[in-house]
Amino acid sequence: MQKNIKNRGEQSSPTVTARPPPRRLAVIDLLGIAALCVGMAIVLLDYITNVAQAEEKFEFYIYFQEPDAFLAQHLGPDTPPPQVLNIDSAAQERIRAVYGRPFPKPRLYYWAADGKTAWIFDDIGKEGYQPTTSGFVVEDGQIVAARVLTYRESRGEEVGEGFFLEQIEGARAEGQALDQPVDNISGATESVEMMKRMALTAIVFDSLVN
Known part of the structure; x- marks a missing residue:
């Protein structure tokens, strides 16, 4: 009777599932983020300007x-x-x-x-x-x-x-x-x-x- 003898140094390799590469931000995504930041900056600037104008108005009353x-x-x-x-x-x-x-x-x-x-x-x-x-x-x-x-x-x-x-x-x-x-x-x-x-x-x- 013939036996299959496996070398101790040989071990079964575990199955490895390949992971997809990380998704890179597309140009359209970057443009959207930039537009959002610009919009927030405009709103903030408008608020600061209105506050400054109101303070200036009351200063010369x-x-x-x-x-x-x-x-x-x-x-x-x-x-x-x-x-x-x-x-x-x-x-x-x-x-x-x-x-x-x-x-x-x-x-x-x-x-x-x-x-x-x-x-x-x-x-x-x-x-x-x-x-x-x-x-x-x-x-x-x-x-x-x-x-x-x-x-x-x-x-x-x-x-x-x-x-x-x-x-x-x-x-x-x-x-x-x-x-x-x-x-x-x-x-x-x-x-x-x-x-x-x-x-x-x-x-x-x-x-x-x-």
């Missing part, structure tokens, strides 16, 4: 006086509750004659005490800028106090200074102008016109409730 302080100064520490002026079509027509355009709100809050009315509202000196907020106190058709509360343009803030505002105080309406001269400020003509326009508008507001 000038806060001359808080509305509450303005009211307390001219109507007393016990400021009366606000009242409402409803601006109907007839009132709108009178306001537009001095404001230069329809008033943007259908109603406006005001305060009244001791025969005086106080008005806080906005106007724009130059198109493209944020509106400036000013306060006026009117008594018997006369401006007795004028204040810029928040100035939001990049130049012309001199209209918020006392030397300018004292030209408006004491003024009455004479047609569609003030009855006393108001000097121009070099480089701030539109802001000067804005303040004159707002003073006339406050006088009209007062006439609508008195």
Whole structure:
């Protein structure tokens, strides 16, 4: 009987399954990743730009006086509750004659005490800028106090200074102008016109409730 004798050094080789080579990123994949990265970078840059612009905008805002302080100064520490002026079509027509355009709100809050009315509202000196907020106190058709509360343009803030505002105080309406001269400020003509326009508008507001 013949036996098959296997050499000890000979061992059966295990079966090895061949693995596929690693998949290389195709050009189209790389382009997709690049496009995604560019898109994310654009969104991030846009966000950073918007934040920077918002911060820059608030940096040049000038806060001359808080509305509450303005009211307390001219109507007393016990400021009366606000009242409402409803601006109907007839009132709108009178306001537009001095404001230069329809008033943007259908109603406006005001305060009244001791025969005086106080008005806080906005106007724009130059198109493209944020509106400036000013306060006026009117008594018997006369401006007795004028204040810029928040100035939001990049130049012309001199209209918020006392030397300018004292030209408006004491003024009455004479047609569609003030009855006393108001000097121009070099480089701030539109802001000067804005303040004159707002003073006339406050006088009209007062006439609508008195």
